[in-house]
Amino acid sequence: MASALRPMLLRQTALSAATRRAATVPASAFPSRVTPFQSTIVKNAGRIAAFHASSRRSLLPPGPQVIKGTVNDAVPVPDPVPTHGSYHWTFERVIAAGLIPLTVAPFAAGSLNPVLDATLCALLLVHSHSGFQSIIIDYVPKRKYPGAYKISLWLLNIATVLAGVGLYEFETNDVGVTEAVKRVWNA
Known part of the structure; x- marks a missing residue:
């Protein structure tokens, strides 16, 4: 149970620390497109990534993203079997x-x-x-x-x-x- 919760707790701790650090840095120190929070995450990415044992990989490619019909079409209800x-x-x-x-x-x-x-x-x-x-x-x-x-x-x-x-x-x-x-x- 502890090993299942560890990555979640590490992420929360890293994000809360990054948020606290970002609040202390003035906004004028960063370019207009990068927020202080994003900059802090990028700086601390090496330390956060050191806690992760493996990279995230998808086993199967995502399925086809096809939408049939429009939003206003009724959902077809199959006959009960x-x-x-x-x-x-x-x-x-x-x-x-x-x-x-x-x-x-x-x-x-x-x-x-x-x-x-x-x-x-x-x-x-x-x-x-x-x-x-x-x-x-x-x-x-x-x-x-x-x-x-x-x-x-x-x-x-x-x-x-x-x-x-x-x-x-x-x-x-x-x-x-x-x-x-x-x-x-x-x-």
Whole structure:
């Protein structure tokens, strides 16, 4: 917590000190376009910058700055879709809660059941897909990056299908997920 507050406190301290110094310098000592406050900040920039460990860098370039329509245009309200609201959230929570007993049941019961194992794999796949889909929706907005959004969702769908085929092959032609976890745990 202290490390998170330190840069903010250092900036506030430097700015308040710069403001106090700028108030003591007469305005006639500076050119007309540079304020005393700006001049003091420039003079103390080396001391302030010494406190910062790294420079500020943007990971992604800013999105396109496009305004569609005018100020007086009404905002288009999309049709309500229940699966994109609370039902979607409830579905994600039910899947997440269903994973708990399915993860513990094969080990607690002591017997390996292929139906239980397949259900666990299916829920893991759906849970992972909905989680990654939420990440794409949050961090690759459709209105700013329509092409990247569509490509990301297609890549997610392809990865989900490949993971599903791999889990199916592992379940039918090999020992299965719970038996593999059991063997790794006892190794």
